[in-house]
Structures are given as C-alpha cells and as structure tokens.
Amino acid sequence: MRTRRAAIFLIIVALAALAAVGRPLAILYTNDLHVRLDRLSSLREKIERERAADTPVLLVDAGDAWQDFRTPLAAVWGADRMVDWMNGVGYDAMALGNHEMYWGADRLAELAARASFPILCANLVPTPGISSPFVASAVRVVDGLRVLLVGLITGEHLPYPDFPWLRRVASVAALRGTLDAQTEAVDLVVVVGHLPTAEATAIARAVDSIDVFVSGHSHEETPEPIRAGETLIVQAGAFGRYLGRLVLDVKPDDVSLVSNDLIPTTKAPADVDRGLVQLTAVVLTLLATALVVLL
Amino acid sequence: MKLALLVLTLLPCVAASAAYPSIAFGGLPEAIVGGDPGGTSFALAVSDGTWRASITRSLARRLDVTATATAGDLFDLTARVLVVKDLLPLHVAVDIGLDRVSLLATLLLGPVHVDYGRTWGATDARFGYVQYAPSQTVTILIGLDTSDDRCRAIVGVRVHPARTRRWGASLVVVDGALRFAIGGTRR
Numbered sequence: 001m002r003t004r005r006a007a008i009f010l011i012i013v014a015l016a017a018l019a020a021v022g023r024p025l026a027i028l029y030t031n032d033l034h035v036r037l038d039r040l041s042s043l044r045e046k047i048e049r050e051r052a053a054d055t056p057v058l059l060v061d062a063g064d065a066w067q068d069f070r071t072p073l074a075a076v077w078g079a080d081r082m083v084d085w086m087n088g089v090g091y092d093a094m095a096l097g098n099h100e101m102y103w104g105a106d107r108l109a110e111l112a113a114r115a116s117f118p119i120l121c122a123n124l125v126p127t128p129g130i131s132s133p134f135v136a137s138a139v140r141v142v143d144g145l146r147v148l149l150v151g152l153i154t155g156e157h158l159p160y161p162d163f164p165w166l167r168r169v170a171s172v173a174a175l176r177g178t179l180d181a182q183t184e185a186v187d188l189v190v191v192v193g194h195l196p197t198a199e200a201t202a203i204a205r206a207v208d209s210i211d212v213f214v215s216g217h218s219h220e221e222t223p224e225p226i227r228a229g230e231t232l233i234v235q236a237g238a239f240g241r242y243l244g245r246l247v248l249d250v251k252p253d254d255v256s257l258v259s260n261d262l263i264p265t266t267k268a269p270a271d272v273d274r275g276l277v278q279l280t281a282v283v284l285t286l287l288a289t290a291l292v293v294l295l
Numbered sequence: 296m297k298l299a300l301l302v303l304t305l306l307p308c309v310a311a312s313a314a315y316p317s318i319a320f321g322g323l324p325e326a327i328v329g330g331d332p333g334g335t336s337f338a339l340a341v342s343d344g345t346w347r348a349s350i351t352r353s354l355a356r357r358l359d360v361t362a363t364a365t366a367g368d369l370f371d372l373t374a375r376v377l378v379v380k381d382l383l384p385l386h387v388a389v390d391i392g393l394d395r396v397s398l399l400a401t402l403l404l405g406p407v408h409v410d411y412g413r414t415w416g417a418t419d420a421r422f423g424y425v426q427y428a429p430s431q432t433v434t435i436l437i438g439l440d441t442s443d444d445r446c447r448a449i450v451g452v453r454v455h456p457a458r459t460r461r462w463g464a465s466l467v468v469v470d471g472a473l474r475f476a477i478g479g480t481r482r
Contacts, residue, residue, distance in 0.1 A: 069404060075384060102405045106330065107381050127459055159405045160428040164460030164480070168431050282382050289387055289400040293413040293421055 022249035024258065025145055026055040027190065029246065031062035031216030032238035033082065034099065035074035037270035039240030040085050046243045046263050047089050055247060056143035059090060062216030062235070063097025063153065063194030066111060076282050077275035079103060079111055087116045092140045095151040095192040096121035097216065101159050109133040120151020120192055123174035127165040136178045139186060145250055148186040150178050152193035152203070154217050171195070172206045179209060187250055190214065197226055197233050204228035211255045212246065225260050236262055320436060320451055321467045321476035322347060322363075323424065325410050326388035326401035328377045329353030338478030375399075392416065410438075418442055424449060431458055440469065 028050055030043070051057050066082050068074040086094065096119050100108060112119045112133035122136035137150040152171050160166075175191065188211050193200055196218035204210050210231045219238035225246065226233040236244035242262040249256045321340040329336065332353050340347045349363040357377040364370060372393055379387035384404055390397035395416025402409040411423035424438025436451035451467035462479030 069384075076382070098405065102384070102403070104381055104403060127461065155430070157406055158428075158431075159403070160431050160460060161406070161408060161426065161434060162403060167459045278382075282385055285379055285382060285385055285387065286400075286402075289398065290411070292398055293400075293411055293423075 022251040022254075022256065023143070023145060023187075024055045025142060025147075025188070025248045025250050026050060026053075026057050027212060027214070027244075027246040027248065028057055028059045029062065029214045029234060029236055029244040030060075030240065031064065031194070031214070031236055032097070032219055033061065033065040033240045034068035034070070034238065035066065035078040035082055036239045037078060037081060037272065038267040039265050040270070041268045042265035043240055043243055044085070044089050046265060050243075050245060051090075056145070058140065058142050058147055058190070059092050060149065060190065060192050060214055061086065061091055061094040062192050062214045063095040064099040064216060065094065065097070067099040067102050069099075069102070073272060073275050073279050077272075077278045079107075080114065083111055083114045087114075091115075091117045092142075092147075093118050093120050093138055093149045093151070093192060095119075095194045095214075095216065096124070096134050096153050097194040098154065098157050098159070101163065104159075104162050105133075118149075120149060121153050122150050122178045123152050123169050123171050124163075124166045125169055125174075127167070130165045132166075136174070137182070139182075139184070145188060146184070146186040147188045147190055148179075148182055150175060150189070150191050152191060152195060154195040154199065156217070171199070171203050175203065175207050175210075179207070187252075188212070188248075188255060196220065197222065197235055200233045201226060201228040204231035204233060212248070214244075221262055222260070223262055225257060230255075232257055232260075234260060240265055320453060320465045321474040322349070323410075323422075323436070323438075323449070323451075323467070324390060324397060324399050324412060325408065326377065326386040326399040326412070328357060328359045328375055328388065330356050332356060334480065336478060336480050338476055340474055340476035342474035343472055390414075414442075422449075431460070432456065434463075436467070445470075 028047060066079040118138040119134040121134045126132040140147050155168060189209055190212045191210050192214045194216045197215050197220050200213045200215040204213055205228050208229055213231055213233040215233060215235045220235045221237040222234045234244055234246055236242045242264055245261045245263055247258040249258050332355055334353045336351045338349050345366040347365045349361050351359050351361040353359050359375045361373045374391045375388050377388045384402045386401045388399045395414050397412055397414040399412035406428045408426040414420045420442035422440040424436050426434055426436045428434045432455045434453040438449040440447045440449055447470035449469050451465055453463050453465035455463040464477045467474045
C-alpha cells in the first residue's frame with residue numbers, strides 16, 4: 001500500500017515538474033530594412049548562426065522592407081532582391097508596411113506572390129469580393145510550439161488613393177476580431193505590427209492576450225523590451241543595423257523573458273548595377289515628360 | 296444622333312462590375328487607369344449652372360475609355376492609354392479625344408500624388424497639381440492650370456464618407472468658380 005502511494009506521489013511530482021519546464025524559443029526580428037542591400041549578408045550570417053544554435057527560431061519582420069523614397073535607388077529597385085533574400089533566410093512572416101504599399105496594388109500583389117511567407121495585416125480590410133495580397137494572421141509551428149502571428153499597420157502615411165478597395169479599421173478591434181476567430185489553441189500570440197512602440201503599448205494594454213509585440217515604423221531601438229502588462233514590446237531600430245533576438249521560456253500558462261539583444265550588423269558592398277539602369281530610366285522619363293509639358 | 300450614340304455607349308457601361316479608380320475631382324485628369332478590365336466608374340459634376348457626366352470603362356489593364364456628356368456637347372469620347380506603368384514612382388498616360396490629345400504624368404509618392412500634363416487641340420493647356428490624402432476619408436488638391444494664356448489656381452477637397460475610396464464627392468475651386476462632383480465605382 002505504501003509503495004503504491006509513493007508511486008502515485010512520484011508520478012504527480014514528475015507531471016508537475018514537466019508542466020513547470022518551459023520550452024525555449026528565440027524570436028529573431030527585423031523592421032524597416034528599407035532595401036538596405038549592404039546589410040543583408042551580415043544579417044544572413046547572424047540569422048544562420050542563431051539557427052545553428054540549440055534554441056528553436058521564429059524569424060519575423062515588422063514591415064517597410066521593400067521600398068524607400070529616401071534613397072532614389074531603393075525607391076525604384078531592389079524589392080525583388082529583398083523578397084528573394086527573405087525567402088532564402090526563411091522568414092516566417094512579415095507585417096505589411098506603408099512603404100510596401102507604395103509599390104501600388106499590382107506590384108505589391110506580385111511581390112507578395114513571390115514571397116514564401118505570409119504578409120500580415122489585420123486592420124486593412126478589403127471590400128468583399130476583392131482578393132487581397134495579405135492576410136490578417138497565420139499560425140506557425142516551431143519545434144512543436146504553435147505560434148499565432150497577427151499583423152497590424154499604422155494609419156500614418158498610407159497611400160489611401162492607390163488602394164480604394166481597402167477600409168482601415170481600428171487596430172484594437174481588428175486584433176480582437178482576429179483573436180476571437182482563432183479557434184485552435186496556440187502556445188504563443190505574437191503581433192507583428194508596423195506601428196510605433198507607443199501605439200503598440202496602448203494596444204497591448206487594451207488586448208491582454210498578446211505575449212510579444214514586434215513593432216516598427218518609428219525606427220526605435222529597444223535594448224530592453226518595453227512591458228505593457230504581460231506583453232513584451234520590441235523593435236530593432238532601422239535599416240538592418242541590428243538583428244533583434246528575443247529569447248523566451250514558453251510554459252503552458254506563462255511566457256517569461258530570458259533575454260533580449262540587438263545584435264549589430266556590418267555593411268558590405270552590394271551589386272546595384274541593374275538598379276542604376278532602372279533609376280536612369282525613371283529620371284530620363286521624368287525629364288522627357290517635363291520637357292514636353294514645359295516647352 | 297449624338298444622343299443615340301451616347302445612350303449606346305452608356306448602356307453597356309452600366310452593366311459593369313468593379314472598377315478603380317473612383318475619381319471625383321470633377322474631370323481633372325491623372326495618369327491612372329482602372330486596371331481592371333470590365334470595371335466602370337461614374338462621375339457627375341456641376342459648376343455655374345452647367346453639368347458634366349462621364350462614365351469610364353476599363354477595356355484592358357492599360358486602356359480606359361470615357362464617354363462624357365456636358366450641357367453643350369452631349370457626346371465626347373476619350374481613350375486613355377497608360378504608356379508607362381509602375382516605373383515607380385512614375386506613371387505616364389496619353390489621352391486621345393475626338394479633338395485633343397493629352398500627355399499626363401503622375402508621380403505616386405505614397406499619400407501624395409504629383410500630376411502634371413499638357414493638352415493639345417481644341418484647348419491648349421498645361422496643368423499640374425499636388426494631391427495629398429492625410430486620411431482614409433479626405434484628399435486635398437492644390438494646383439495650377441494654364442490655358443488661353445491665363446494661369447488659374449485650382450484648390451479642391453474630396454471626401455469619402457463610406458470609409459472606402461470607391462465612392463466620393465469633391466469640391467473644386469477653379470479661378471473662383473465652384474465645381475461640385477460626385478462619383479465612384481459600381482460593382
């Protein structure tokens with residue numbers, strides 16, 4: 001009788017111990033890469049180094065990777081190369097950024113089709129019957145952990161006239177709707193939002209089931225995650241200067257922070273010959289039309 | 296005869312599906328086409344007791360045809376061909392009308408569009424505008440139009456109360472004259 005009781009006690013202790021042991025997960029994150037091709041080889045090296053380590057990896061981007069008006073070359077070229085690079089290093093998902101939309105609906109659809117990962121945005125809703133190049137959310141399974149990824153986008157500087165079939169809804173309402181529609185159980189909820197940390201904080205305070213919020217748009221660096229309730233909010237600066245690495249311990253009813261680092265990257269020369277040809281074509285066409293109008 | 300031609304042109308357009316863009320800036324041209332073959336946009340503008348109604352049908356991804364009726368001319372037809380597309384940030388189009396040809400260029404800079412162009416023919420004109428959409432429901436426009444050796448300022452605002460941009464209404468002031476327009480996309 002005593003032996004039986006001892007066995008039951010040991011089983012209970014073992015089950016409790018198993019439940020208490022978390023599973024590690026490294027979330028690698030980038031945002032606002034803005035076609036900085038000279039950072040890609042360094043970023044790839046860092047990502048591959050993390051993948052070679054023991055901790056399972058989830059790799060996400062918080063938007064504005066494919067376009068940039070600040071550098072003329074990046075404004076007209078490089079999006080295909082960025083998508084191919086992101087496919088190559090194995091991104092799990094990317095948030096739609098306002099700069100992705102600057103390519104226009106047709107080009108954005110081409111780029112999204114080229115990507116091997118989902119483009120996420122829950123708060124831009126297409127008119128019924130219109131097919132959209134992005135989805136509200138996606139579930140990725142990383143080493144047995146089920147991760148729900150939800151995308152959000154800022155309302156700042158959106159090219160509204162180029163997407164007349166889209167309706168922007170409030171981020172909190174869109175997020176709640178997406179979470180309510182998720183019927184299958186997940187171990188982790190990660191919002192990948194192309195919006196500043198202040199806006200992310202307000203959203204995280206309003207929706208309490210977010211574990212991690214990878215933000216963007218404002219080019220902020222978060223050496224330490226910002227905490228809003230139980231949510232950890234991070235952002236990795238801009239232009240690929242850093243690869244963000246957030247290591248978590250994921251338990252059945254608790255997600256705890258192990259570490260967060262912004263890993264610096266280095267620049268390397270990038271081949272842009274084809275881009276220079278395209279930039280020249282744009283400038284010549286602009287000049288030609290201007291001359292015809294003015295003379 | 297002209298009325299019959301207008302009716303014949305308009306009837307198939309009315310049986311259309313979706314279209315983009317939903318332009319309601321009272322006929323101010325842009326180097327943008329519907330891009331969705333089969334789609335149709337409608338616009339009706341009134342100004343100083345005159346009116347202007349137009350229906351635009353996308354015949355191909357780079358070709359729109361617009362039938363326009365005004366108080367003085369019940370039938371006018373224009374074809375818009377998008378010559379340069381997505382040479383980001385640039386679109387260039389040519390409008391070919393019954394009595395005029397226009398060259399249009401639009402720079403798409405996110406929420407800002409910069410449009411400029413020139414018309415040869417019945418009325419020679421040069422024009423340029425900047426449009427800015429600060430939010431989902433509003434677009435503002437400021438620009439210049441030079442025709443008949445006169446330079447006229449253009450100021451306008453367009454609103455989309457339905458919170459998508461498929462339908463809208465605009466108010467444009469051209470040289471002190473008000474022009475009100477409504478228009479959009481039928482699905």
